[in-house]
Amino acid sequence: MFSPSSPPAGLLEKVFQYIDLHQNEFVQTLKEWVAMESDSVQPLPRLRQELFRMMALAADKLRCLGASVDSLPNGQTLPIPPIILAELGNDPKKPTVCFYGHLDVQPARQEDGWLTDPYTLTEVDGKLYGRGATDNKGPVLAWINAVSTFRSLEEDLPVNIKFVIEGMEEAGSVGLEELVRKEKDRFFSSVDYIVISDNLWLSQRKPALTYGTRGNSYFTVEVKCRDQDFHSGTFGGILNEPMADLVALLGNNTILFDSVPLASLGLPASSE
Numbered sequence: 001m002f003s004p005s006s007p008p009a010g011l012l013e014k015v016f017q018y019i020d021l022h023q024n025e026f027v028q029t030l031k032e033w034v035a036m037e038s039d040s041v042q043p044l045p046r047l048r049q050e051l052f053r054m055m056a057l058a059a060d061k062l063r064c065l066g067a068s069v070d071s072l073p074n075g076q077t078l079p080i081p082p083i084i085l086a087e088l089g090n091d092p093k094k095p096t097v098c099f100y101g102h103l104d105v106q107p108a109r110q111e112d113g114w115l116t117d118p119y120t121l122t123e124v125d126g127k128l129y130g131r132g133a134t135d136n137k138g139p140v141l142a143w144i145n146a147v148s149t150f151r152s153l154e155e156d157l158p159v160n161i162k163f164v165i166e167g168m169e170e171a172g173s174v175g176l177e178e179l180v181r182k183e184k185d186r187f188f189s190s191v192d193y194i195v196i197s198d199n200l201w202l203s204q205r206k207p208a209l210t211y212g213t214r215g216n217s218y219f220t221v222e223v224k225c226r227d228q229d230f231h232s233g234t235f236g237g238i239l240n241e242p243m244a245d246l247v248a249l250l251g252n253n254t255i256l257f258d259s260v261p262l263a264s265l266g267l268p269a270s271s272e
């Protein structure tokens with residue numbers, strides 16, 4: 001394992017000074033990224049094209065940093081955007097940190113209640129508003145900017161870096177699980193830490209380290225009583241009504257899911 005070491009004296013000051021000096025450029029790039037309507041939810045060819053453009057732009061940006069970049073395609077009727085795998089550095093003496101992020105967004109129209117155009121990054125009272133500004137284009141760019149700052153200052157990065165950037169997160173991360181399984185023994189084999197910055201700050205000044213999320217589990221429940229219909233008058237009370245059983249089962253789902261392994265109920269335990 002790698003033991004944490006403090007950065008060389010003065011390095012962080014230099015890095016922060018560089019970031020302050022280049023803030024406008026960073027915001028300008030975010031503005032360009034927000035302007036791309038990379039909506040993965042609505043299955044429209046125009047939006048899918050926009051999503052492809054977004055992924056290509058991010059891949060180019062990573063290539064400019066000197067990263068080796070793979071974009072892994074996935075053929076479907078409405079094409080699925082590639083997932084970007086990029087790596088910078090492979091020094092065995094350094095830990096390898098893998099950053100995950102996504103560049104697609106949920107649909108947004110001004111009529112939904114936006115006070116500004118969702119695809120035009122707009123500053124209001126020192127805050128930047130735009131679809132995807134925080135979820136998740138801004139955080140992806142923040143990592144890229146951090147790496148490019150080290151590069152520009154010609155400072156050695158303290159870690160090897162990998163990026164996994166997808167474009168279908170808002171539509172259920174189509175293709176990601178398959179890719180992770182496929183790349184388990186190659187791209188991901190040297191990863192020591194994964195950082196997911198698809199999250200929130202507690203306040204404008206208080207960042208948060210999220211060390212666990214709940215995720216979702218999908219399954220189907222079917223409750224059956226008998227194979228044939230029975231007259232309620234005579235049989236009611238003797239036979240349980242499946243609907244009532246189902247409601248009771250779902251009504252207890254917190255207890256059920258917290259304490260009973262799904263497998264023991266005969267339910268598939270796969271989760272994401």
Ligand SMILES: [Zn+2]
Nearest residue numbers: 135136169198
């Ligand atoms: Zn997100």
